[in-house]
Amino acid sequence: DIQMTQSPSTLSASVGDRLTITCRASQTISNWLAWYQQKPGNAPKLLIYKASNLQSGVPSRFSGSGSGTEFTLTISGLQPDDFATYYCQHYDSSSPLTFGGGTKVDMK
Amino acid sequence: QVQLQESGPGLVKPSQTLSLTCAVSGDSIRDTSYYWSWVRQPAGKGLEWIGHVYRTGVTTYNASLKSRVTITVDTSNNQFSLKLNSVTAADTAVYYCARGGTVLTPWGQGVLVTVSS
Numbered sequence: 185d186i187q188m189t190q191s192p193s194t195l196s197a198s199v200g201d202r203l204t205i206t207c208r209a210s211q212t213i214s215n216w217l218a219w220y221q222q223k224p225g226n227a228p229k230l231l232i233y234k235a236s237n238l239q240s241g242v243p244s245r246f247s248g249s250g251s252g253t254e255f256t257l258t259i260s261g262l263q264p265d266d267f268a269t270y271y272c273q274h275y276d277s278s279s280p281l282t283f284g285g286g287t288k289v290d291m292k
Numbered sequence: 293q294v295q296l297q298e299s300g301p302g303l304v305k306p307s308q309t310l311s312l313t314c315a316v317s318g319d320s321i322r323d324t325s326y327y328w329s330w331v332r333q334p335a336g337k338g339l340e341w342i343g344h345v346y347r348t349g350v351t352t353y354n355a356s357l358k359s360r361v362t363i364t365v366d367t368s369n370n371q372f373s374l375k376l377n378s379v380t381a382a383d384t385a386v387y388y389c390a391r392g393g394t395v396l397t398p399w400g401q402g403v404l405v406t407v408s409s
Contacts (some may be wrong), residue, residue: 185355218395227388227399228339239397271339275394280354281329281341 186210186274190284196292197262205257205287207250207272215251216276222286223268231270232257259289267291294318296389296400304383304407310376314389314400315369321347322367327393330363330374332385333402340385344393345372352393379407 187210197203207217215235220228230239232248235255245260259266272284300312314328321328329344343353345363353361362375376383384407390396 216394220396227390227402228396229399230395230397233395273339273396277394280352281394281396283339283341286338 185280186213186282188272188274188282188284190270190272190287192287193285194288194290196290198292199262199264201259201262203259203262203289205270205272205289207255207257207284209253209255209274212252213274213276216274217248217250217255218273218275219246219248219257220271220273221266221268222271228271262289294391294398296391296398298387298389298400298403300387300403300405302404302406304379304405305409306380306407307378310374310379310383310387310405310407312374312387312389312403312405313371314373315371316391317370319391321365321370321372326391328365328372329390329392329396331388331390331396331399332383333388334382334385342374342376342387346393381407383407 189208191206217235219232222228236248247258269286269288271286274282295317297315304310327344330342343363345351345365351363360377365372386402386404388402390399
């Protein structure tokens with residue numbers, strides 16, 4: 185199975201910061217990658233699909249990029265509501281879904 | 293607006309079967325081409341995909357759980373279900389249902405299932 189590795193596991197930041205979270209796949213996955221945001225006590229929420237497509241209703245300060253084995257989620261201008269844990273997820277029709285280990289964004 | 297709601301016992305004894313149902317509103321399982329998934333999350337840990345089902349009953353499971361998992365769909369009642377047998381403490385987690393077999397959205401709020409005697 186394809187393994188997804190996120191880094192860093194924890195990121196300390198301040199409101200207004202520009203953040204980048206990285207997700208690496210153990211083999212090439214084209215652009216079959218999604219990003220989710222999860223706040224404590226809540227279900228994950230889809231932010232980005234197909235590596236760079238913003239889900240409807242998600243603020244434009246979130247962006248995704250990458251293809252092949254390396255992907256990034258960028259938050260441009262961190263807002264108080266953005267302190268959360270972020271997960272990448274590989275998907276395609278012929279493989280099981282696999283998630284990265286998560287990146288917790290907390291307050292510096 | 294599509295909503296999913298998990299239900300089922302919050303406490304299951306070791307070696308028994310965990311059974312959960314996900315009720316779907318705002319969308320028809322019978323009339324759409326979505327898959328319907330189950331995902332779990334142990335406390336303080338990451339997300340693990342369990343499997344998914346299509347409206348026809350076709351299923352795909354995580355290989356690590358395949359021998360113990362059954363996911364079924366009930367289009368008449370617009371819901372789908374999860375059964376996990378021979379549970380141990382390692383199966384204690386929040387269980388989520390979600391729409392989709394690739395990208396998952398939306399998700400249910402989740403239900404905590406504890407395996408303990």
